[in-house]
Amino acid sequence: MKRLAAAIILVLLGAVVLGVGAYFSYGIFNNPSQKPEQLANTALLPETPKDTDIEANNIKEEEIVKIKPYTKMIYEYYYKDDRNTERSEEDPPHFMIGKTKEEMEITFDQWEIVKFTEEEVIMRRQMEGSSAQNYIVGVQDGYVAVFYNEAIDGAKIKEITDTPVSALPEDERQKLLDGISISGEEALMRLLEDYTS
Structure with a gap:
């Protein structure tokens, strides 16, 4: 009889432990106020990627603005002596096609890049002397x-x-x-x- 009582107590104790565990597990997984990062830290769920990681992975090479054969290149020259600005417009030379703004800033460090889109690039430079030299x-x-x-x-x-x-x-x-x-x-x-x- 003592053995039967001990077995019943062990079964009841096991049921209580399982019930308490299930209760707390249910609370963790169904708590709307808990953030995904908190769930990941409990080691019960795999870590979810952060929004910034997802956004960085979604950036495609096509979204990087580059000079195309149809890009309008506009050069502005400001002459300090007569305070005159001359402006010329032309197609991009072959060596500029495919360059990004960052690459252009490195190559043309004497120029200020005022605008950089696939349709139009405006570059400005200050010049010594007058415009009619x-x-x-x-x-x-x-x-x-x-x-x-x-x-x-x-x-x-x-x-x-x-x-x-x-x-x-x-x-x-x-x-x-x-x-x-x-x-x-x-x-x-x-x-x-x-x-x-």
């Missing part, structure tokens, strides 16, 4: 150089670039040896960028 691009000591068309303050050379003429194709070298006449800083900067890219 005339130059000759030629060769000095084996490098591409810029000369004033008329000497300014006794100086004929405006600048000597880091671009060796020997690195250019033969037809470009001949043009430089003959001298290329350029009017305005805008045209000069564009020509020099073509030689340095």
Whole structure:
């Protein structure tokens, strides 16, 4: 009889433990005020991904804005001396196609990128001198150089670039040896960028 009583007590005790466990488990899984992170920390459920992880995984490469062949490139040159802004618009050169804003900021660190969309990129640069300055691009000591068309303050050379003429194709070298006449800083900067890219 004692054994029967002990077995009944053990069964009842087991039932109570299971009942209490089921009660608390039901409360954890059905508590609407408890956040998913709290449930994950109980080690009863697998950890759920955070919203920011889901958003980061949903960003597609197509959403990153890049220059396309149809992008309108607008260059604005602000001349400090006469406070004049010249603006030109053209198709993007081949080496710009596929570049992001960040890549353009690295490549063109002298420029301020005012607007950057697939439809239109506006780049602005402050220039020394006036907008009507005339130059000759030629060769000095084996490098591409810029000369004033008329000497300014006794100086004929405006600048000597880091671009060796020997690195250019033969037809470009001949043009430089003959001298290329350029009017305005805008045209000069564009020509020099073509030689340095």
